[in-house]
Amino acid sequence: MRRVTIYDSMSRATRIFAPMQPPRVGLYVCGLTPYAPAHVGHGRTFVIFDMVARALRRWGYRVFYVQNVTNLDDKLIARAAAENDDPLALAERHFAGFLRSMERLGARSVNYYPFATDYVPEILEQVKGLVDRGYAYVADDGSVYFEVAKFARYGALSGQKVEALKPGARVEVDPRKRAPEDFVIWKAATPGEPSWESPWGPGRPGWHIEDTAMTGRLFGAKYDLHGGGLDLNFPHHEAEIALSESATGLAPMVEYWMHSGLVAMTGEKMSKSIGNVSSLEQAIDDFGPGVLRLYYLNASYRSPVDFVPGKSLEEAREAYGRLSAPADRIAEILERDGPDRAGDPLPKELEEAAERLVDDLDTTLANDFNSREAIALLFGWARRLAEILPQIERLDGAGLTALAAPYAWATETLGLFERTPGARSGxxxxxxxxxxxxxxxxxxxxxxxxxxxxxxxxxxxxxxxxxxxxxxxxxxxxxx
RNA sequence: GCCGAGGUGGCAGAAUGGUUAAUGCGACGGACUGCAGAUCCGUUUCCUGGGGGUUCGAUUCCCUCCCUCGGCUCCA
Incomplete structure (x- = not known):
């Protein structure tokens, strides 16, 4: 296993990655609420964590990657009502669309997509435990709230101090709460909504607890790596910590926190609720998965990026074309003649350069997943290959394969240059x-x-x- | 107001306590071409938001201010 460093948002420092039970790694990433088609911003987050899982696996870690699906919440219910549809069916439909986009993008590293409604027993068990231990209270209508004042470490991840919060800044204050910072973990049902029986009457899960019930079941009280978009840092991830550590009595819930930067749409956050979204599916249609992945991975995963329609992906397309041209040429020759093709042997110097580059690429990416720097190295290789293209055309199969090794590396870890075999056959x-x-x-x-x-x-x-x-x-x- | 993430060339965007601060896009020039396109080569070098400090030396470490974005209780 390679030495990997990760910027951990909890300690705000780059730390050496040391899973609890190497080589096993438990990775949990907050997925989406599928009440509308996914947009370009979602794509970034999930391509980034796809790269994380791919890279860790390449380096010998056995990653179990879980990404939840919030298939029932207020927005889904509201949207379904507006469309005269069933919320669970609506979620199912949009999730299917999301999966299709992920598949096209080559983001296939998730092992399991748990649905919130499939974990109601675990959620109820956790809610009960929290009520029994005095961390949560039941409101008159049968909703259950977590009492933030009972959890001393609240705010450790985000740096937020409860007394400094500004209640109602964006979301209406719920009068059933004892304190504005408390959050709902079980919602009393309103007629017509999907609901489950509970000791407090019919209801449905709150948002935050869905994740901790899942991870508790799948990973136990503690696991290695938690990812998600930066916008989930507070309150969602803070709430997860409070819930899990209160419920289990064990801390920390997770060893390493990774937050991916958001995609802004010409200066403002791309968001379903704002409506300034650019469809992910449409972007894949227009530019192809490779261009999109290059766009996503061509910046630090932590930095915010601005998506400018008519410019960002166009630029990525130019860059991708230049980068992939030598790889395409090599792949074409190998597809045509096979890997045993006769020809000139590869000069020793180039063979060694390719090997050295692959090692450099691993080292670079293992430094907090610096995909941008790795891509810069790949451009250097593309330039070198372009200079000797006539020579390349005469090489034997083994030599061509050796030259393509850095590209194979990029396919494995970054998901770039995936070729559809047989596209030119027939x-x-x-x-x-x-x-x-x-x-x-x-x-x-x-x-x-x-x-x-x-x-x-x-x-x-x-x-x-x-x-x-x-x-x-x-x-x-x-x-x- | 508080918390967090950012501020690097025309644009996008890396890096490091120390030779010319990557890489890409764009632009310009050239090669190739019947033409076009594509491709290739070359040029385009900003001293890193402002101010202070530490240091022989800072873009990098510290302080402070400014600006942008995100969050402030169901947003990837």
Missing amino acids: GWATVVPLLLAARARARARGDYAESDRIRDELRAAGVEVEDGADGSAWQFADAK
Whole structure:
């Protein structure tokens, strides 16, 4: 296992990562409330933690990655009522859309997506325990609140002092609370809502406790790594700590806290409730998963980024094209001729450089997941390969594979340069070269009208032709 | 008001107590091309929000101020 450092938001310091039971790592990331389609901001958070899980796994850690789904809450209920739909069905539908986007983005490292409503028994058990131990109280209507004053460490994560809070700054103060900082862990049901029986009458889970009930069940009282968007730091993560540590009597609930920076939409936070969102699915449609992942990972995961429509992803697309060009060329040759292809052996110097680079990439990323610096190293490699492209075309299969090793590294850890195998197979691989050969003959005899006609027809069929010194190359227009 | 995260070239965005502060985008010049596109090469060098301090030396450590964004009890 490689030495990994992580910036821990609790201690506000970069610490050496030491899981409790190596090589096992329990990773919990706050997922989303699927009451509307996911936006570009959500994509960033989940691509970032996908990278974290991928990298840790590469380095020998056995990561169990859990990401919850809040499939029942006030917003879902309100939205469902507005659309005359069932809240659970609405959540199911939007979650399916979210999963599809994640799949397309290559964010496949989550082992388990628990649904809140599947953990009602665990939630009720935890609520009961908190009431019995005096940490929570029951209001007249049957709602149960956690009493923040009973938990001395409250505020440790966010630095917030209870007395300095400004009640009602954004959310209405609930009159059933004893103190404004208390938060609901079990909500008495209103007629028509999904509800479960409880010792305090029918109700449904509060938000914060859903996570601690899940992690308590799946990881126990303490686990290694907790992630989420920076906006969840307070109150949500603070509440999780209070709930879990009060319920179990064991602290700390989690050893390392990671918070990912938010995506702003031209200066203001992208948020479903504000409405200034840019659809994730649409972005994937327009630019492809690789461009989007490059955009996300091309900055420190902690820093805020500004999403400028018409600019951010366009720039990432240019960069991605340049970065992936040599890898694409190598992959094309290997797909065409196979890994045993005959050719020149790779010069020792390049072989060693590739090996050294992969090691540097690991070291760089292991430094608090510095994906931006790793990408800078990859650009250096892309430039080096571009300079010797004619030489590359003559290499044997082993040499090509060795040269592509840094790209394979990036695919494994960053999820970049994923190729859809066989994209150019089938009839295209036969027909296009025949047409290009005909076009080459036309050009040789100076019949440019015929040459351009063939190029136009190919373009109409979605094939881009590029003339170079060594003949004409082609690719599908949508593969860029 | 309080808490948190940020402030680096035209733009995006890294890094380090010490040679020219990465990398990308853009722009400009060149190569290649029948043309176009794509690609490749080169150029574009800001001394790091303001002020103070520590140090032989700070963008980096400390203090202070300013600005932006986020949070202040169900936002990734």
